[in-house]
Amino acid sequence: MRLSRREQIVDHLVLGLFALFAVVPLIGVLLSAVTPAKENEGSFAVPRRLALGNFGSAWDQGHFSTYMVASLVVTASVIVLTTMLGVLAGFAFARLSFAGSGLLFFVLLGGLLLPAEAFIIPLYFNLRGVGLTDTFLSLILPQTAQSLAFAVFWLRNQFRTFPSDIVEAARLDGARDLRVLWQVMVPASRAPIVTMCVLIGMWTWNEFLIPLVMISSDDRRTAPLGLTFFQGQHLNAYSLIAAGGVIVALPIVVAYFCLQKRFISGMLDGIADR
Amino acid sequence: MKGRRQPVAYLYVLPALVVFAVFLGLPFLQTFEYSFYHWDGLSASTWAGLSNYRDVVADPQLRSAFGHALMLMVFYSVVPIVIALVLTALISRAHRLRGMSVYRTVLFLPQVIATVVVATMWVSIYSSHGLLNQVLRLVGLGSLARVWLGDYSTALVAIGLVGTWLNVGLCLVLFLSGVGNIAPTLFEAARLDGANTRQEFLAISLPALRGQIAAALTLTVVSALKTFDLVYVTTRGGPGTSTTVPAYEAYNRAFNTGQVGSAAAVAVVLTVLIMVVSALINRLQPQETA
Incomplete structure (x- = not known):
């Protein structure tokens, strides 16, 4: 059943209109980011000349170079840690039988629903008590804990549907659980693991409340935190704020365009599974 | 493999559980504990009983924060879902359109951009020379122009509309993919029976979309309740207290006004609300896939 000409036109009109609605504010930022700072009043306007220097100013004067490094360190650490711990736990919940596994899984799953507000206040005072506030660890460990709920859930589903005969064959060859897991199951599950890493990377990169609470030194601010700090200090520096915003959003947007199928299907599956 | 207990399994789950317990589980339980004390974060705390919880109801500032969250739910959840459903009825077979994947990518784009960036973007759209006022002046409604986020009567709605912008594409993508999963023979049968588009939507698409609608509701309602980044960047709760929300109050x-116990009580109420709302909406979910 093919779409009629009229139906196609209506579809394009409706989708085009809403795509425009989604994209106009984003185009506004891009234009603002290349508008000379003195001419920028926050309007939506095509600049008369391109001021690409705004990115350089944001990068140096706005300290976005340090903010981006901080975000990179935190995000990469959370992805690696979460994947390692999540693979181990997901495997146990999917393939091993032990007393209390149902209950423990249920408790972990609860983490999917918990907003950061539910734990951030005591967490701050606990970490301050042991001198861990204002360190990368105070961002990495809580965000790993937050991501683990999703990772364990995702990987357990993955490992559960993994064909048993392959696992058994590896076992007959004398492989132990840990080797079966890392040398057979993980490589074969590469696609869903990449999807998981991409989603966790996005959530971690974009997180705002945890860095806002934990970090006080400028050189440990993550990119979103750095942007609000910069905005708070230069309220009317529209060009530099826009340039900073583009810098902050760029890594995730680029990843999104490269891996859009994974992003969308991962998020939709994640939503549907909850 | 089944039936035999494997104690070694505890070694596999232990690292994840320890990180989870220390950095999330335990602090979560402590939030309850904190909520029964008055504490400024530095000096000794004093027992407060239920008074922090009483304040959530009695303190006008907290009450209005929860009221604002309710208002945001309309803009974050009801408006985008209704718009997306109407559009889905209109273009129910668009999932087969050539170029649909491009639209999907663009409609989904706001989801991947940090809320903080989205917020700074809308600050300039709502500013005195910003896009919204430009459009109003263009169509001769310049008298309505104002600094939308600085006006008591419009700031909350302005924040709500950012939520609408964020969520409408998500709902549309979700619903269109749901309709795409319906067997085409159902629609063909309906056509043979002489059903029009509206009847087709009400009889086939809408019931089949129950799962997607429940998912969209959960996601958008929870995001409305959790709103923090957007308020922090755009208004810090102002002007006055016209845009405070529970997460911002907490x-x-x-961390600013030294009312740690009260903050914890707000956080507990907010968390319980999120859990209850998610559980209620979950009951809409068709059972066989739940």
């Missing part, structure tokens, strides 16, 4: 009381 943050502000805990």
Whole structure:
């Protein structure tokens, strides 16, 4: 059943209109980011000349170079840690039988629903008590804990549907659980693991409340935190704020365009599974 | 493999559980404990009983924060879902359109951009020379122009509309993919029976979309309740207290005004609300896939 000409036109009109609605504010930022700072009043306007220097100013004067490094360190650490711990736990919940596994899984799953507000206040005072506030660890460990709920859930589903005969064959060859897991199951599950890493990377990169609470030194601010700090200090520096915003959003947007199928299907599956 | 207990399994789950317990589980339980004390974050705390919880109802500032969250739910959840459903009825077979994947990518784009960036973007759209006022002046409604986020009567709605912008594409993508999963023979049968588009939507698409609608509701309602980044960047709760929300009150009381106990009570109420709302909406979910 093919779409009629009229139906196609209506579809394009409706989708085009809403795509425009989604994209106009984003185009506004891009234009603002290349508008000379003195001419920028926050309007939506095509600049008369391109001021690409705004990115350089944001990068140096706005300290976005340090903010981006901080975000990179935190995000990469959370992805690696979460994947390692999540693979181990997901495997146990999917393939091993032990007393209390149902209950423990249920408790972990609860983490999917918990907003950061539910734990951030005591967490701050606990970490301050042991001198861990204002360190990368105070961002990495809580965000790993937050991501683990999703990772364990995702990987357990993955490992559960993994064909048993392959696992058994590896076992007959004398492989132990840990080797079966890392040398057979993980490589074969590469696609869903990449999807998981991409989603966790996005959530971690974009997180705002945890860095806002934990970090006080400028050189440990993550990119979103750095942007609000910069905005708070230069309220009317529209060009530099826009340039900073583009810098902050760029890594995730680029990843999104490269891996859009994974992003969308991962998020939709994640939503549907909850 | 089944039936035999494997104690070694505890070694596999232990690292994840320890990180989870220390950095999330335990602090979560402590939030309850904190909520029964008055504490400024530095000196000794004093027992407060239920008074922090009484304040959530009695303190006008907290009450209005929860009221604002309710208002945001309309803009974050009801408006985008209704718009997306109407559009889905209109273009129910668009999932087969050539170029649909491009639209999907663009419609989904706001989801991947940090809320903080989205917020700074809308600050300039709502500013005195910003896009919204430009459009109003263009169509001769210049008298309505104002600094939308600085006006008591419009700031909350302005924040709500950012939520609408964020969520409408998500709902549309979700619903269109749901309709795409319906067997085409159902629609063909309906056509043979002489059903029009509206009847087709009500009889086939809408019931089949129950799962997607429930998912969209959960996601958008929870995001409305959790709103923090957007308020922090755009208004910090102002002007006055016209845009405070529970998550902002919890943050502000805990880390700025030295009312840690009260902040914890707000956080507990907010968390319980999120859990209850998710559980209620989950009951809409068709059972066989739940």
